[in-house]
Amino acid sequence: MACDLTDRDTVKEYLGILPADVSKDALIDLLIPMFSAAIARFTGRNFCLTDYRDFIETVEGKILYLGQYPVTKLKRIVSCLDEIVKVKTTRDGCSAASVQKIGNFIRLFQWGSVEEDDELSIDNKTLATLKTQIEGLAGRDWQVDITSGYETHLGKDLIDSGAQPARSPDYAELFIPDYDTTLYDFTLNEETGRVELACSRFPDGRVFAEWSAGYADLDAMPEDLVGLATAIVAAGVREARSDTAMKSETKGDYSYTRFDQTNVDRWIVERYATQLARFKNGFVA
DSSP states (O other), rough: OOOOOOOOOHHHHHTTTTTOOOTHHHHHHHHHHHHHHHHHHHTOOOOOOOEEEEEEEEEETEEEESSSEEEEEEEESSOOOOEEEEEEEEEEEEEEEEEEETTEEEEEEEESOOOEEEEOTTTOBBHHHHHHHHHHTTOOOOOEEETTTTHHHHHHHHOOOOOOOOOOOOOOEEEOOOOEEEEEOEEEEEETEEEEESSSSOSSSSSEEEEESEEESSGGGGGGHHHHHHHHHHHHHHHHHOTOOEEEEEEEEEEOOOOHHHHHHHHHHTTTTHGGGSSTTOOOO
């Protein structure tokens, strides 16, 4: 997801285009999201205000870096997970199967003499509802076991997982955070996403974190970021030709090539690599 990092009026003012002149409005409206997305890719940052639930690798037992920032809210850091759902299939003719939870979906695959590929939306469904839907997939022979007491938990609480083997006797395991192991004795640098424990230590490897990061709107973004985005979009406007629908045309000595949206966002953004470096993910001033 990419936020617009500037707006039409700001770009027009930068280019010296009068507000009443609408000749470049459609082009500017096309370029703003295109270049905003290119800047997000270049920096490895999502500048939109977004909620995150993710595994974080720890550093030296006492430090971790949240993957996106500035952090507006650190909801919790959890050191352990609870396995609450097991999924497997006993279907004849199925030599391999897998289950994966990713985003708002449960993905189920079966291979062999029979092949099936199913995707179920989680929405606001309880685990009991998901169990009914999975086991109700005709001819798939899926079996779902839920730890007693968790049937009314929402599927959205399940943590994303890679595809796991689920052909019986193997089964895929799905987890939720064990909130009884939430850690509290930490300090947070909101601007960099750096978290450091004051006294205790993180478990080896990684922990699970839930936080919000990014900017609520364009007015909340750093002025120099908006200024760079404006300059980059303006450069795109200068590179573009007036007819964005035409690919190429040659008439005698006259040759014309349409503005190439496929590559221009990358190479124009790269012109500003030095200025954008301070916004790259992991930058420390």
